Amino acid sequence: MSDKNKNWPLWEVFIRSRQGLGHKHVGSLHAADAEMAIGNARDVYTRRQEGVSIWVVPADKIIASAPEDSDALFDPANDKIYRHPTFYVLPDEVNHM
Amino acid sequence: MNATQEKLREEFDAYVAKDKKIEPKDWMPDGYRKTLIRQISQHAHSEVVGMLPEGNWITRAPSLQRKVILLAKVQDEAGHGLYLYSAAETLGVDRADLIDDLLSGKAKYSSIFNYPSLTWADMGAIGWLVDGSAIMNQVPLCRCSYGPYARAMTRVCREESFHQRQGYSIMMELMKGTKDQIDMAQDALNRWWWPSLMMFGPSDKNSTHSSQNMKWNIKRFSNDELRQRMVDMTVPQAELIGLKIPDPDLKWNEDTGHYDFGEIDWVEFNNVLSGNGPCNNERLEARNKAHDDGAWVREAALAYAEKKKTKE
């Protein structure tokens, strides 16, 4: 049966679906090296022209924010409604602003 | 469960009840995680084992076009398995362990793939009915509360409708053919009809996991509801091309607006589920052989990658 040290590492896959759009995370796969990861990503995630460019990143190299920190990271923006245009009430006569 | 755990659990249930999504690093109850690991990995195994009955006919497809179509379909099923293993791994399990459980016979996969594919018409019946039932089961999973599973299912469902259509088109073509071809199509329907209806699982009276999974938005509709939909959808499709559904109790019910249909053979259902179907052993042997035969490739690729790394 499988020996842990013999398993191919995990890669996260990001695909640009067409020129003009950013790469988007689509899933992960296992591959022995980066080159194989690109080849496998092509076979697994772009069988129907879903992409024009592929990024693969070793899964253990990704640094993510922790859900516990969400409040500290994202809440402060909640009370800064003046950052949104709807905060400012303008006279009806003003158009195109 | 201590007080904090209980509070987290309550918050979780309330959050999920609002139809919100859970992502891999979020807190989740153990039961939720376990249920998902079991369901997603079983689902992945089913996609992988599901390649076998159809793989059996790739070399014998009746035309080059049918061969490339079947090849593409089987390749999609491999892809589905991989999307799903990827989703399962976000829950903190190792793919190699999941595959070990499949190979050792510890893990389950869909019983439908323990039936043999005897003729070319089976490729029609499988695409039309087996993929058809799978779609019926899978579409609601695109809205599952667990993000990675829902996203994987969205990809899967996008690809499935081609599978069902190519199957029905095989049946259509056979039904336009000679008497032998028509008989072959009818025979395939006769053998695959009931197993396809069994794919929805035990009847609601005997289903064990359902209510908790409904609360967690992992499951949206009951087994019997989905099975009824499959029958209602498929009967007219069969009639349209002159096939007869092998069920003497089948009849349209004006009052309910649904078809009434006969009782499933639950003895056979349990028998195949517990490992005594016609192909249970053959399927596991084929998977084990493929895994063992590929061992040297996996090792060689890793050795090559390591050698390249040390050179850099």
Ligand SMILES: [Fe+2]
């Ligand atoms: Fe599939």
Ligand SMILES: [Fe+2]
């Ligand atoms: Fe399929």
